[in-house]
Amino acid sequence: MYSFDYYNPTHICFGEGKIAELDNLVPPDAKVLVLFGGNSARSTGTLDEVKAALKQRNVVEFGGIEANPTYETLMQAVEVVKQQNIDFLLAVGGGSVIDGTKFVAAATLFEGEPWDILLSWGANVTQAMPFGTVLTLPATGSEMNSASVVTRKSLQAKLSFMSNHVFPKFSVLDPSKTFTLPERQVANGVVDAFIHITEQYLNYPVNAPVQDRFAEGLLQTLIELGPKALSEPKDFDVRANLMWVAAMALSGVIGKGVPHDWATHMIGHEITVLYGVDHARTIAMILPGMLDVRREGKQEKLLQYADRVWGINQGSKDEIIDEAIEKTREFFEAMGIKTRLSDYDLDSSSINEIINKLEAHGMTALGEKQDVDLAMSRKILERNL
Structure with missing residues (x-):
């Protein structure tokens, strides 16, 4: 067996009804950007449940992250973070939304062209915004790792990056949220x-x-x-x-x-x-x-x-x-x-x-x-x- 270092700081909150724990997991004074994909997060009631758990916190929504999250869409989210003075990110969805949120977390604080994060496989990431996740589609493991995959449509390129700075602070895993999945x-x-x-x-x-x-x-x-x-x-x-x-x-x-x-x-x-x-x-x-x-x-x-x-x-x-x-x-x-x-x-x-x-x-x-x-x-x- 090879020598290795192992580091995984993500707090897993697992079980039915655990979305309510967001009130304890998200800083009480945070201005939160909730990132999600299509309409399912809203139509299933998960988004409302998340917002209720966040209580009186200032919440901004950003939807439309694709099944293969694109650089173009994620850079729009970066602009929202900067314009709205967001200080905490919350991904609600599957691996694509979480991957996208990781990139937003890194790109927002990155000095230089954010695409370089992907070109360097994340080696140049020195800091990232704090974020958590509410998982609704188990598949990629992105809720418990430091990897992300992003697509740039204009270049027809799908690249990945890794950084210890983009481990989720926490991930809420409620299996009942998967019941309505196609x-x-x-x-x-x-x-x-x-x-x-x-x-x-x-x-x-x-x-x-x-x-x-x-x-x-x-x-x-x-x-x-x-x-x-x-x-x-x-x-x-x-x-x-x-x-x-x-x-x-x-x-x-x-x-x-x-x-x-x-x-x-x-x-x-x-x-x-x-x-x-x-x-x-x-x-x-x-x-x-x-x-x-x-x-x-x-x-x-x-x-x-x-x-x-x-x-x-x-x-x-x-x-x-x-x-x-x-x-x-x-x-x-x-x-x-x-x-x-x-x-x-x-x-x-x-x-x-x-x-x-x-x-x-x-x-x-x-x-x-x-x-x-x-x-x-x-x-x-x-x-x-």
Whole structure:
């Protein structure tokens, strides 16, 4: 196991009715900017509940943060913060709203062009505004980490950044707030969390059994509860456990001391920007081919994954790996998520566009060993046609 530092200061407030705790979590004299996405936060009553919990605090609203938060929209929020003298941010929504709020928190106090935050992966962030979150869509783990992904429409670029300055001060997780989610969003959340885990687990062994067993347990939980979340949408225990799995998948715990991949995500980001396909669906269409093409470098962990997660241990090594990859694809399909580029009307010409964007954004050496070059990325995409 590699050496590591682990830091996570986010206060998690978990359970039904916990939005009321905002009165204790937000400074009493704060002027709060509440950031949210579309109309669902308002139509479900969550926004009113949040405002009631904030009581007599001065509250300003900023809605319209996209499912893939854009630099253009977020810079409008930065202007609101400055003009209104906001001193606390509160994200109400899923990972996109929280990611966007992290960028607003950093960009507001940044000296220089805020886009440079993304270009430097956050290395130049030295301070950020305080903020909290009220999670309504479990998927990305953004409520408990220091990472953010932002899209700049004008450049067709989707980039990420990380900084210890953008950990949420707190996150309120009320599983009952997920009961009204559309089935598509629930499925996306399950698959997104699943692939977050595999990006940190399906690499190469470094004698880290704690992280391995933790990752395997989280994967098994998603496999068990994912279909139930679709068939039993008001089951509180199912939604509660899924909410916690999604947070744990990217809280940093399972990724410490082990290699990370993220090639699937980097390729998926380009597909989302180019064609508007949901993030979770892009990575679901990439992962099976990614594992197939890179089976030699990942062989030992793929065999472990097959055995411990799927119970597959009979046959040759290639047969076991084939079956594990197929089981993974079948799980995504069972969640209602298609796993081929052609399912989204993408073809060989689309692959050329994706490869061109990867090259333009410097994504030419991906993966835990940085051996996923453009030629391999093309092979992976072709394997998933």
